[in-house]
Amino acid sequence: MVASKSLPPGCILRPARSEDLGRIRKLVFQAKLDPTQLHWENFFVIELEDKIIACGQLRQFSRCQELGSLVVEKSWRDRGLGSYLVRHLVEEATAPVYVECMGWLVDFYEQLGFVKIAWENLPKPLKIKFFLGQLGSKVLPLGVTILQANPLKFPHS
Secondary structure, eight states: OOOOSSOOTTEEEEEOOGGGHHHHHHHHHHTTOOOSSOOGGGEEEEEETTEEEEEEEEEEETTEEEEEEEEEOGGGTTSSHHHHHHHHHHHHOSSOEEEEEEGGGHHHHHHTTEEEOOGGGSOHHHHHHHHHHHHHHHHSOOOEEEEEEOTTSSTTO
16 A cells, blocks of 8 residues: 555546536445445545546534545555545544544554544444444444544544
């Protein structure tokens, strides 16, 4: 994995526009991620030559935010786009940021400054949202983990 601090030549990061929603949905479906709650207003995209090659969103909750729908097109993976996008979304955050991910992604997020957090320590809105994921991980060996982005950024939350 490349932890790039800059984008490859020709790539640009920008807030999503309403006309991007179709491409965002396609990326999310291809990655087999949760296709619900895809609000273009919450997304940032990385594009190259007018084609979206990565996307991610910050969902708004009361006193917290959730990083979600982070996808990099398969042919563009391992070039640092996901890392770049996560860093940007965390910098844009106005409240503590949490992510629920499968076990194989934990190292990726930890390298970007996220720390594991127990479900019991989540803000109430995310406890409700993440409940099914936690229940599923007890029934099936999915290895769902919850992490918080740099808790020092919002120390009094």
